[in-house]
Amino acid sequence: MEQPLYTAKEYATLLGISKSALLKMENDGRLPQPEVRNGARAYHPHDIPRYLQLLGMPPLVETKRRQIFLNFKGGTGKTSISAFYAYRLAQLGMQVLLIDLDPQGHLTQCLGINHESFTSTLYNVLIERLDIRDVIMDTTMNNLKLIPANLDLSPVELALTSMNAREQRLKKSLSAIQDSYDVIVMDASPSIGLLNLNGILASTELFVPVLADFLSYHGLKILFETLATIEEDFDFMLENIYIFLNNYNASHNICQRAKEALEKHYSSYLMKTLIRQDIKIAEAASMGMPIHQYAPKNRGSADLNAFIREVFPNLPIVF
Numbered sequence: 001m002e003q004p005l006y007t008a009k010e011y012a013t014l015l016g017i018s019k020s021a022l023l024k025m026e027n028d029g030r031l032p033q034p035e036v037r038n039g040a041r042a043y044h045p046h047d048i049p050r051y052l053q054l055l056g057m058p059p060l061v062e063t064k065r066r067q068i069f070l071n072f073k074g075g076t077g078k079t080s081i082s083a084f085y086a087y088r089l090a091q092l093g094m095q096v097l098l099i100d101l102d103p104q105g106h107l108t109q110c111l112g113i114n115h116e117s118f119t120s121t122l123y124n125v126l127i128e129r130l131d132i133r134d135v136i137m138d139t140t141m142n143n144l145k146l147i148p149a150n151l152d153l154s155p156v157e158l159a160l161t162s163m164n165a166r167e168q169r170l171k172k173s174l175s176a177i178q179d180s181y182d183v184i185v186m187d188a189s190p191s192i193g194l195l196n197l198n199g200i201l202a203s204t205e206l207f208v209p210v211l212a213d214f215l216s217y218h219g220l221k222i223l224f225e226t227l228a229t230i231e232e233d234f235d236f237m238l239e240n241i242y243i244f245l246n247n248y249n250a251s252h253n254i255c256q257r258a259k260e261a262l263e264k265h266y267s268s269y270l271m272k273t274l275i276r277q278d279i280k281i282a283e284a285a286s287m288g289m290p291i292h293q294y295a296p297k298n299r300g301s302a303d304l305n306a307f308i309r310e311v312f313p314n315l316p317i318v319f
C-alpha cells in the first residue's frame, strides 16, 4: 500500500475549488506551499481537513460514525470491502481507524501487514486492560490507522466469558479515542460470539454484505433475529443498517432472483448500490492492495465510490 498523492488539479477538485484558485491562494499565502516531488506539486490526503478549515469550508463529516461489517456467513466480502472502503475514505481525507476483529487476521493481511510485525492485539486491551492506543498501528497512510489481529486474539472469546461487563468492553475502550476519528470501521468474523457482540455494541451502524444466493439470504434472518435480542437485552439501537449485494453478476438468473427477494423483504435496509463481481477485487485483496490503488478505473472502484456516496451523501468531494 502506498501513500497516495494528488496533483494540484485533483486536489482542487477534491476541495471543490478551481486549480487557479488553489494556486492563487498559495501565492497569496492563504494556503500553505505544497511539497514538490519530481518537479510537480504533490498534495496529501491527510491535509484535506486542514485545507477545508483554511478555506472556511465545513468539515468532511459532521457526525463521527462507528461501523461494523458483519454477516454470520463467511466469504461474503466483509474483509475485502471493509478494507477498500476504509482506504478510500482515508484517500478522501477522513481520519479512519480500521479494527480487525477476526483472529484469522485477514484484514490485517489485506492491508499488507505481516502477522509477525506486532505483538499486541485487542486481547491485551479487552482482557489485560492494555491502553487501546498501544495497539493502534500506523499504515503507509497517515490518516489510516489499524488495530491488527492474529491468532493471539483467538482466546479472547473464552477469556471474556468470566469478565465483568464482558459485552461492552470494546465500546468502553473505544470511548477514549473515538473522537479522534471521523469513522471507525470494524471487520468481524463470521460467528456469533462475545467478540462480535462487543463489536456490535461498540458500533452505531451495521453493514451486511450478502451474496446473491439463497443461502446468504436465509442467513440474514438469523442475523436479524440475533440483532433483535441484542437490542432488547442491551437497550441498544443501531442508527443505520445497510444490507448490500456483493459479488453480483447480473447475467446470472439466481442473482436477479435473490435481489428481488431482498427488495421484497428487506427493502428498508437494502442499499441501492451493489458491488459487482470483479476479479480485480479478488486480485487486489490477495495482493494486500486497496482496489483504488490496484485498479482505480475499474468497476470495483466505481462501485465503491457509489457505495460511499450513498453512505455519506453530504460528502462534498467524492469523484
Ligand SMILES: Nc1ncnc2c1ncn2[C@@H]1O[C@H](COP(=O)(O)OP(=O)(O)O)[C@@H](O)[C@H]1O
Binding pocket: 073, 074, 075, 076, 077, 078, 079, 080, 081, 106, 246, 247, 248, 275, 276, 277, 278, 279, 280, 281, 282, 283, 285, 286
Ligand atoms: N465483488 C467481488 N468480486 C470478486 N471477488 C470478490 C468480491 N468481493 C469479495 N471477493 C472475493 O471473495 C473472497 C471472500 O471475500 P472476503 O472479503 O474474504 O469475505 P469475508 O471476509 O466475508 O469472509 C475473497 O477472495 C475476495 O477477494
Ligand SMILES: [Mg+2]
Binding pocket: 078, 079, 080, 102, 106, 188, 189
Ligand atoms: Mg473476513
